[in-house]
Amino acid sequence: MNLPLPWPFEREFMQLALVAAVVVGATAPLMGVFLVQRRMSLMGDGIGHVAFAGVAGGVLLDIWPIWSALVVSVAGALTIELLRSRGTAGGDLALAVFFYGGIAGGVVMVGLADSLDGSILSYLFGSILTVTAGDVWVVVVLGAVVAAAILVAARALFAMAVDEEWSHVAGLPVGLLNGALAVLVALTIVAAMRVVGILLVAALMVLPVASGQLLARSQVAILGWSVVIGMSAAVTGLAAARVWGLAPGGTIVLVTVVVFAVVAVGAAIVGARRRHLATGLFPIDSHSH
């Protein structure tokens, strides 16, 4: 189905790409905000590498790589969470084990399958311009599941990000919610890997949130800004990629980097101006003494 959209989204493949990019642009920061707040910004990266092992396993066993990536990522995410919550390994160490284990396992399996070709690279770097209507449906359904889960559990997840021990005593189902968050992160990565690629999906979880934190104070406002920035970057990056013939996944992520740089510089200028105004009031006082 071809909708009457203006250039550069006039062609059907661009419209499919647009839907997928916007959904991923909204979903990834929706998850990422909770990871950033609990100093687990690299969790998306860690699970992404596990997903690569899943894709490679799918290629080796000749099953649809999305399924194998889904199973392996969910299992990996739950194991990382288990290691973190039990204190067996610190959050960063647990991630590092999976980060390196995943990429090493993936490379070995790809070697065994003798298939280091375009199909594997499309999962690593994304191939949004070739997504099918079926791919888009997968992304939309997973995005809806993630959004609904966050809508229901956001307040409890925010409370846990502030203070997990208090949340335990308050009677929140901390283990269940941590596990659910890990599974949702894995789902988001698998949904997004055809769009921006495994290596860049984690960036969409973190960079819009980094900008959102500079633009807003309250948790809900940060969530809102992060989603708006993620979606805007997806549209802008996709359009820029079409106009200048760039790699779409990388361009989308670069847009989020540029947004962060602009927001960070703007925040620094505003902060300096406020300090200047505040200190500017005191000389009047000091003259009077």
Next chain:
Amino acid sequence: MTTPLLAADRISYAYGMTPVLTDVTLSVHAGEFAALVGPNGSGKTTLLRCLVGLTAPQSGSARLFDADPTQRRHGGRLGYVPQRPALAAGLSATVEDVVSAGRLARRSWLGGRRRSDREPIDAALEAVDLLPLRRERVSRLSGGQQQRAFIARALAGEPELLVLDEPVAGLDADSQACFRRSLAGLVERGGSVLLVSHELGAVADALDRVIVLKGTVRFDGTPEELTARGVSLGVHEQDLPLWLEGVR
């Protein structure tokens, strides 16, 4: 005798071969403002973790509202103020975000904030003098103000029993006065407080009961009884060794 809100029955606990609690028995009843005091390393925090269900005792038992505290079925009747948590560097949350989380203890954690949450959240912010700072980032507050925000989070859940772990450590004078007012206010409204601390500072004169812990319960009685033994209640950390000498 009414059923206590909180009780320890012959609780013992050891870290490896080092015992920190030996046969500790105590209880807190409705309407009491009690303090559990003792020097650093006396087992206060371990006992508290057993009482609120964060840790299971190795022997003996804990009861919270006449139930096993690890089951966490208190339905928001318990308010808990942990030792001031180290806030994550990336944490962006306003004072109101933190305080409104307190409502989650009282009702289902599913869904968004309700209109009925507004009044208790405002009352809790007012009780700790943080209304003007409600939209400020909690990471930008002073240590004392952060502690007040965490007390307000517990108060927002409208608890019957408030348990606080070392809440006065490092508080400035303003925060101490505000802290005393908010706890005394809760007790006046029929609530109960168990304050765990190595110093009592501003609240010493508001207490109904003092429990002195040093591995085991060394004293459990009213402040007057303690004073009658020649022990001063002007308790500060530096006085504690002397103070404990007096309650053998």
